[in-house]
Amino acid sequence: MPALQKNTRCNPFCDYVSYVSQLKRLAEESSCAVEWNNRVDDALNDQANVELRQVVPLDTRRKFGTFFTGTDLSSKLIECSTGFDPQSVFYDPTCGMGDLLIAAARKLSLYKSLPRTLRQWGKQLTGTDLHPEFIEGAKTRLILLARQRHKTEELLEGSDVDFFPNIRVADGFKQKELFNQATHLLLNPPFGKVASPAGCKWSGGRITEAALFVDAALEYSRPGTEILAILPEVLRSGSFSEQWRRHVNRQARIQLVLPYGVFDDTTDVDVFLLHLTRSCEHTPSFTTWTKTVVSSKPIVADFFDVHVGRVVPHRDKEAGPFRRYIHPRNISVWTEVIRIADKRRHEGLSFKPPFVVLRRTSRPGHSYRAAATIILGTKPVAVENHLIVCKPRDNSIDTCRALMAQLHTHCVNDFLDQRIRCRHLTVGAVAAIPFEPL
Numbered sequence: 001m002p003a004l005q006k007n008t009r010c011n012p013f014c015d016y017v018s019y020v021s022q023l024k025r026l027a028e029e030s031s032c033a034v035e036w037n038n039r040v041d042d043a044l045n046d047q048a049n050v051e052l053r054q055v056v057p058l059d060t061r062r063k064f065g066t067f068f069t070g071t072d073l074s075s076k077l078i079e080c081s082t083g084f085d086p087q088s089v090f091y092d093p094t095c096g097m098g099d100l101l102i103a104a105a106r107k108l109s110l111y112k113s114l115p116r117t118l119r120q121w122g123k124q125l126t127g128t129d130l131h132p133e134f135i136e137g138a139k140t141r142l143i144l145l146a147r148q149r150h151k152t153e154e155l156l157e158g159s160d161v162d163f164f165p166n167i168r169v170a171d172g173f174k175q176k177e178l179f180n181q182a183t184h185l186l187l188n189p190p191f192g193k194v195a196s197p198a199g200c201k202w203s204g205g206r207i208t209e210a211a212l213f214v215d216a217a218l219e220y221s222r223p224g225t226e227i228l229a230i231l232p233e234v235l236r237s238g239s240f241s242e243q244w245r246r247h248v249n250r251q252a253r254i255q256l257v258l259p260y261g262v263f264d265d266t267t268d269v270d271v272f273l274l275h276l277t278r279s280c281e282h283t284p285s286f287t288t289w290t291k292t293v294v295s296s297k298p299i300v301a302d303f304f305d306v307h308v309g310r311v312v313p314h315r316d317k318e319a320g321p322f323r324r325y326i327h328p329r330n331i332s333v334w335t336e337v338i339r340i341a342d343k344r345r346h347e348g349l350s351f352k353p354p355f356v357v358l359r360r361t362s363r364p365g366h367s368y369r370a371a372a373t374i375i376l377g378t379k380p381v382a383v384e385n386h387l388i389v390c391k392p393r394d395n396s397i398d399t400c401r402a403l404m405a406q407l408h409t410h411c412v413n414d415f416l417d418q419r420i421r422c423r424h425l426t427v428g429a430v431a432a433i434p435f436e437p438l
Contacts, residue, residue, distance in 0.1 A: 011131075011133075012056070012060050012063075012064060013052075013056060013066075013131055013133055013134075015055040015056065016051065016052060016055055016056060016133050017133050019048075019051045019055070019137075020133050020136050020137045020140065023043055023137060023140045023141065023144070024136070024140050026039060026040065026043060026144065027140050027143050027144050027147070030153065031147065031148075031151070031152075031153060032153070037148065040144050040145075040147070040148045041148075043141060043144055044071075044102060044141060044144060044145055044148070045071045046070050046071055048068060048097040048099075048137065048141070049068040049070055049097075049264075052066070052068065052097075053266060058266075062192075065190030065191065065192050065209070066096065066131075067263065067264070067266075067267060068096050068097055068099055069096070069099040069100055069188045069230065070099060070264055071099065071103075073230065073260070073263070073264070074099040074100050074102065074103035075103050075106075076260070076273065077100065077103070077186070077228050077229075077230060077273055078100070078103040078104055078106075078107065078186075078228070080228055080255070080256055080258070080273055080275040081184065081226055081228060081275070082226065082255075084104070084107050084108065084184070086109065086120070086124075087183070088124055088183045088184055089123070089124050089126065089181055089182045089183050089184070090104045090124060090125055090126065090127075090182060090183075090184045090185075090186055091126045091127065091175075091178045091179060091181070091182035091184075091185055091186070092126075092127040092128075092185075092186040092187070092188075093127070093128050093172025093173070093175060093178070093179070093185075093187070093189070093213065093216075093217075094128070094129060094172050094187075094188065094189055094190065094213070095127030095128060095129050095134070095135075095138055095167065096129055096134050096138070096188075097134050097137045097138050097141060098127065098134075098137070098138025098139070098141050098142060098167070099188075100186040100188060101125050101127055101138060101142065101167070101186070102141055102142060102145055104125065104184070104186065105121055105125060105142055105145055105146075106145070108120075108121055108124060110146075110149055110150060113154060114146060114147060114150045114152055114154045114156065115154075115156060115163075117146050117149075117150065118142075118143065118146050118156070118163040118164075119163060121142065121146065121163070121164070122162075122163045122164045122165060122166065125142065125164065125166075125167065126166035126167060126178050126181070126182065127166075127167045127168075128167075128168060128169070128170040128171070128172045128175055128178065129169065129170075129172070130169065130170075130171060131169070132169050135167060135168060135169050138167055139163070139164045139167055142163075142164065142167075143156070143163065166178070172213075173212075173213075173216055176220045179216065179217060179220030179221050180220055180221065180222060182221065182225060183224075183225060183226065184225070184226045184227075184228065185217045185221060185225060185226070185227045185228065185229075186228055186229075187210075187213055187214065187217060187227065187228065187229035187230065187231075188229070188230040189209055189210045189212075189213035189214075189229070189231075190209040190210065190213075191208055191209065191210050191232045191269060192208070192209055193206045193207065193208055193209075194206065194207065194208075194209050194212070195207075197212070201247070202215075202243040202244050202246070202247040203240075203243060203244060207244075208232055208234065208235065210229075210231050210232055210235060211235060211241070211244050213229075214227070214229060214231070214248065214274075215244075215247070217229075217278075218248065218251045218252060218278060221278045222278065223278050223279060223280040224277065224278060224280075225277070225278040226275070226276075226277055227252070227274070227275070227276050227277070227278065228273075228274070228275055229273070229274045229275075229276075230260075230263075230271050230272075230273060230274075231271060231272060231273075231274055232269055232270070232271055232422070233259070233269070233270040233271060233272055233420075233421045233422040234422040235272075236257060236259070236272045236274075236289050236290065236421075237289065237290050237419065237420040237421065237422060237426070237429070238420075238422055238424075238426065239426040239427065239428060245289055248276065251278065251279055252276040252277060252278055252279050253276060253277045253279055254274075254275075254276050254289075255275040255276055255277060256273065256274070256275040257272060257273075257274055257288075257289050258272055258273040258274075258275075259272045259418070259421055260272055260273055261364070261421070270363070270364065270421040270422060272421075290418075290419050290420065290429075297434045297435075297436065298434070298435055298436070298437070299431065299432050299433060299434055299435055300390060300403065300430060300431050300432070300433045300434075300435045301431035301432065302435070303392060303393060303394070303399060303403075303435060303437055304356075304390040304391060304392055304393065304399075304403070304431075304435075305390075305391045305393065306388065306389070306390055306391075306427050306430050306431045307349075307351075307388070307389045307391070307427065308360070308385055308387075308388055308389070308427060309357070309382075309383030309384045309385045309386065309387040309388070309389060310346075310348040310349045310350075310382070310383065310385065311325065311327075311344070311346055311348070311382050311383060311384045311385060312384075312385050313327070313384060313385075316346070316348070318344055318345040318346070319345055319346075319347050320345050320346050320347025320348075321345065321346070321347070322343050322344070322345055323343060323344065323345070323346045323350050323379075323380055323381060323382035324340040324342070324343055324377070324379060324380075324381045324382065325340070325342045325343055325344045325346070325381070325382045325383075325384075326340055326342070326357065326375065326381055326382070326383055326384065326387065327342070327383075327384035327386065327387070328359050328361075328384070328386050328387060330342050331357070331373045331375075332373065333359070333368075333371040333372065333373055334371070334372065334373070334404070334408060335373055335374070336373075336374040336376055337373055337374065337375055337376065338375075338376040338377050340375075340377075340381065344382060346382035348382075350380035350381055350382050350383070351375075351380060351381055351383055351389050351391055352378075352379070352380050352381075353375050353376050353377045353378070353379075353381065354374060354375065354376055354392065354395065354396070354397045354400045355374075355375050355389055355390060355391040355392065355400065356372050356373070356374055356375070356389075356390040356392075356400050356403050356404055356407075357372065357373050357375060357383060357387040357388065357389055357390070358370050358371060358372050358387065358388045358390065358407070358425060358430060359371045359386065359387060359388075359425075360385075360386050360387060360388055360424045360425050361386065361423060361424060362416070362423070362424065362425045363421070363422070363423045364417050364421055366413075368407070368408060368412075368413060369412065369413050369416045369417070369425070370407040370412050370413075370416065370425070370430070370433065371407075372403070372404045372407045372408070373404075374397070374400045374401065374404055376397065388425060388427065388430050390403060390430065398438055399437060399438070402435075402436075402437060402438045403435060406435060406436065407433070411434075412433055412434075415433060415434065416429060416433070419432065
C-alpha cells in the first residue's frame with residue numbers, strides 16, 4: 001500500500017533497485033536455465049515482500065505506507081469478484097510491486113503468442129505508483145507470469161514499457177481517467193492518518209487515507225464498476241467511521257464485507273475485504289458491516305447504560321469538585337475496587353457506583369477482550385476515556401457481578417472477534433454483548 005508522495009532528499013528505496021534488476025535478468029533468461037521455473041515461482045509469490053523487509057527499515061516503510069499485499073491476501077481478494085472477460089480493465093492506484101495485478105492476471109486468458117498475450121494484458125492491466133523501482137518490478141513480474149504460463153522459449157520483441165504502457169509512475173489520487181476507464185478497481189491503499197480535505201461531508205479532523213481512496217474510487221468510477229479493497233478494520237467497525245460507511249452505502253451496492261485478520265506477520269493491523277459495485281444512483285443500501293448475531297438472548301444494553309469515560313488526560317482542565325479518579329493504571333482487572341487513592345477535579349459527567357468498567361484497548365489475541373473491573377462505593381467517580389462504563393439500571397452490585405462473570409468467558413471473546421477486530425472496543429460493540437441477568 002504505497003502512500004501518497006512525501007518529500008525526501010534521497011530515494012528511500014534505492015537499496016531495492018538491485019532486487020528489481022535481479023528480476024529483470026530472470027525475465028531475460030531461458031526457461032531451460034537451472035531452476036528457472038522455481039525461481040519464477042519465488043518471484044511471483046512473497047519474495048518481493050521479503051526482500052523489501054530486508055533492505056528497507058520498518059520506520060521507512062511505515063512513513064511511506066509501503067506494505068505489499070502478498071500472494072495469499074491478493075488471491076483471496078480477487079476471488080471475491082464476480083468474474084472477468086477480455087473487456088475487463090483493472091486499475092490499482094497504489095500498485096507497488098503489482099501483487100493485486102498479478103492475482104488478476106492469473107485469471108486472464110492466454111493468446112496464441114507470448115507478445116500477443118502481453119499486449120492484451122497491457123490493455124487490461126493498469127496501475128500507478130510513486131516509486132519507479134516498484135513500477136519496473138511490477139511490469140517485470142507480469143512478464144515472468146506470462147512466460148511461465150505460456151511455457152515457451154519464444155523471444156520477446158519489445159520492452160516492458162511497450163507491453164504495459166498504462167502501468168506507470170504517477171499519483172493515483174489524480175488519475176481520474178484511469179479510474180473512469182476501469183471495470184475493476186483494486187485497492188490496497190495506505191492506512192496512515194491524514195487531515196480530512198476541505199468540504200469533506202463524512203469526516204472532520206484526521207482520517208485514514210484508505211477512506212479517501214475508496215471515496216475517490218466512488219467519485220471517479222462509472223456505474224457498474226466493481227471495487228475490491230483491502231481496508232483497515234477500523235473502517236468496518238469503528239464508531240468514528242460510521243459516517244464514512246453511510247457515505248459508501250449511498251453510492252454503492254455492497255457485495256461482501258469479510259473480516260480477514262492481521263494484514264501480515266510483520267504488521268499489527270487487522271484488515272477486512274470489501275467488494276462493492278458503484279451504483280447508478282445515490283440510493284442508500286442498508287448493508288450490515290458488522291456481523292449480526294441472531295439470538296433471542298438479551299444484551300448488555302437491555303440492562304446497562306454504556307458510556308465512554310469522560311476524562312481526557314492532559315487535555316481537560318482540572319476544574320470542578322474533587323472526585324475519586326480511575327484509569328487503566330490504577331485498577332486491576334477481574335476485581336472489585338472500593339478504595340481509590342487517585343483524585344482530580346472534574347466538572348464533567350461522573351459515575352456513581354456500582355458500575356463495571358472495561359478497558360477500551362482490546363484486540364483479537366488478548367486472553368480476554370472485555371477485561372472488566374467492578375467499581376464500588378457511594379461517591380461519584382471520574383473515569384478516564386480509556387475505559388468504558390457499564391452502569392446498571394437497577395443499581396445492583398449483583399447485576400454488575402453477573403456481567404463481569406460473563407465477560408470473563410471465551411463466548412464473549414468469540415462474539416467480539418466477529419463484531420470488532422480493531423484495537424479499541426466501542427460503546428456499540430459492548431452494548432451488543434449477549435448478557436443473561438441473574
